Amino acid sequence: MGEAEAVPWKADRTWPAGSYLSQLSRESRQALVDAGTQVSYGPDELLFREGDPASYLLVIRTGLAKVTASSESGQETLLAIRCPGDVIGELSALEKTPLRSATVAPAGHVTAWRVSHRVFFRLAEDHPDLGAALFRVVTAKLRSATVARVEVHTYSVRVRLARVLLSLADSLGSRQEDGMVLDVALSQAELAALVSASPVSVARALREFRKAGMLESGYRQLKLRDRAALTEVAHGS
The missing domain is CATH 2.60.120.10 (Jelly Rolls)
Incomplete structure (x- = not known):
């Protein structure tokens, strides 16, 4: 320090x-x-x-x-x-x-x-x-x-993860032309901790989001590509 x-x-x-x-x-x-x-x-x-x-x-x-x-x-x-x-x-x-x-x-x-x-x-x-x-x-x-x-006892991992990602985007995101980038490096284990789920469950949900075009992810990097669709998931749709 x-x-x-x-x-x-x-x-x-x-x-x-x-x-x-x-x-x-x-x-x-x-x-x-x-x-x-x-x-x-x-x-x-x-x-x-x-x-x-x-x-x-x-x-x-x-x-x-x-x-x-x-x-x-x-x-x-x-x-x-x-x-x-x-x-x-x-x-x-x-x-x-x-x-x-x-x-x-x-x-x-x-x-x-x-x-x-x-x-x-x-x-x-x-x-x-x-x-x-x-x-x-x-x-x-x-x-x-x-x-x-x-x-944790009410919503699926998919819904909880969508809510956490949207919250992180609101507080830590920087807007780009093709989406919102989270300005903090998070591992899948850290995301899982925030969602109170297993890393395997979070990895599965992330794959679903990527496949649907809602999210782009790499090593410790996340970009929200379709906020509207992710919001629907967060609302349980």
């Missing part, structure tokens, strides 16, 4: 809808950034390691990060992907737990603002929307986890 190069900050920048920074006032965003330290992470550096001491949170400025956790058998499972404007490490702050509950690794290069828990809650006294937005973000994550558990 290193100190990020100082660059001009525009408090009125537009952040992805639903991200933590998108829910703050311009004044609160500026206060948070001013109180934080800019840090950068290379592809082989971890933002957090599961079990490490927790004393600060990070707000992603650029890049993408993968959140994973280990099972009792030691197998790592991909839990989520965090984007610019997202906050990570907030649960340890809210629960006042001393250790990290997950590992967070960069998908490429990541820059972020590091803010200690102590400084964050002191800021929240003068900027109440910092705390309010944090609780909304945590609630949204918990709601998403609940929906995912319900969908």
Whole structure:
């Protein structure tokens, strides 16, 4: 981890809808950034390691990060992907737990603002929307986890995969003339973890999508070619 190069900050920048920074006032965003330290992470550096001491949170400025956790058998499972404007490490702050509950690794290069828990809650006294937005973000994550558990018992792997791909495209996609490319490299095992299915089932569904012209895939690369058709699948059609 290193100190990020100082660059001009525009408090009125537009952040992805639903991200933590998108829910703050311009004044609160500026206060948070001013109180934080800019840090950068290379592809082989971890933002957090599961079990490490927790004393600060990070707000992603650029890049993408993968959140994973280990099972009792030691197998790592991909839990989520965090984007610019997202906050990570907030649960340890809210629960006042001393250790990290997950590992967070960069998908490429990541820059972020590091803010200690102590400084964050002191800021929240003068900027109440910092705390309010944090609780909304945590609630949204918990709601998403609940929906995912319900969908496992309600919808097929095909439907769940279509929904995950559309969600990833909305938050991580870059538009090209012939489709939407996902700007994060995901293995079939990682996709399977996001869908809560076996890699074999996900591979089968991906083949169906490719054959139908909805998707183009290569090694750790995905492109949505027919969003309308994929949306029909996501709706159970």
